[in-house]
Amino acid sequence: MLQSTTFLTIQSTAAIISLIATALVISVVVFLMTTSSVDEDKTSAKNKVYKIRGRYMIGLISCVVISLLFTLRLLPYPQFHDKPDRTITVVAMQWAWKMTDGEPNVKPDMLEGTPDISVPVNKQIQFVVTSQDVNHNFAIYDAKGVLLAQTQAMPEYKNRLNYTFAEKGDYHVFCLEYCGLLHAGMFATIHVE
Numbered sequence: 573m574l575q576s577t578t579f580l581t582i583q584s585t586a587a588i589i590s591l592i593a594t595a596l597v598i599s600v601v602v603f604l605m606t607t608s609s610v611d612e613d614k615t616s617a618k619n620k621v622y623k624i625r626g627r628y629m630i631g632l633i634s635c636v637v638i639s640l641l642f643t644l645r646l647l648p649y650p651q652f653h654d655k656p657d658r659t660i661t662v663v664a665m666q667w668a669w670k671m672t673d674g675e676p677n678v679k680p681d682m683l684e685g686t687p688d689i690s691v692p693v694n695k696q697i698q699f700v701v702t703s704q705d706v707n708h709n710f711a712i713y714d715a716k717g718v719l720l721a722q723t724q725a726m727p728e729y730k731n732r733l734n735y736t737f738a739e740k741g742d743y744h745v746f747c748l749e750y751c752g753l754l755h756a757g758m759f760a761t762i763h764v765e
């Protein structure tokens with residue numbers, strides 16, 4: 573659903589807001605510097621600062637609240653009541669991936685799976701990720717090498733990663749946590765059809 577461009581847009585928006593906030597702080601400092609005279613008594617200078625600070629805080633809080641109201645719903649987290657359309661179990665091991673449909677009730681080292689799997693496009697896929705030995709990291713990349721989603725693969729623990737592929741194609745799985753000699757050779761492929 574959400575593409576990497578959406579994240580970029582959110583990042584750009586955050587950068588613009590930070591820039592505006594910085595400009596505001598600088599203008600307050602410049603305003604104080606230009607309007608304060610050396611002879612001005614301390615009390616009136618203090619009152620002036622408090623007045624500006626109060627207005628600045630109200631403005632800042634309003635901006636933050638309004639931005640949160642508009643942006644929080646854009647967060648790429650699935651709703652709690654959302655049920656995935658498909659579940660895929662992923663087991664990481666030194667140094668390969670095993671993936672299979674559903675959530676078979678077997679120990680990770682007993683799970684039979686393949687490093688290639690096919691999933692439907694535009695359906696919410698839940699990856700149930702674990703490890704049969706050491707910590708790994710399950711990371712999904714698109715054909716251009718852009719990281720789309722990732723989660724830790726930990727022994728004796730299941731991490732659930734929900735992701736909806738918006739486009740058909742082959743996606744690559746790499747390990748993002750150094751796990752030994754052949755870590756860099758841990759490849760798998762997700763075919764989105």
Ligand SMILES: [Cu+2]
Pocket residue numbers: 708709747748749750751752755756758
């Ligand atoms: Cu690794």
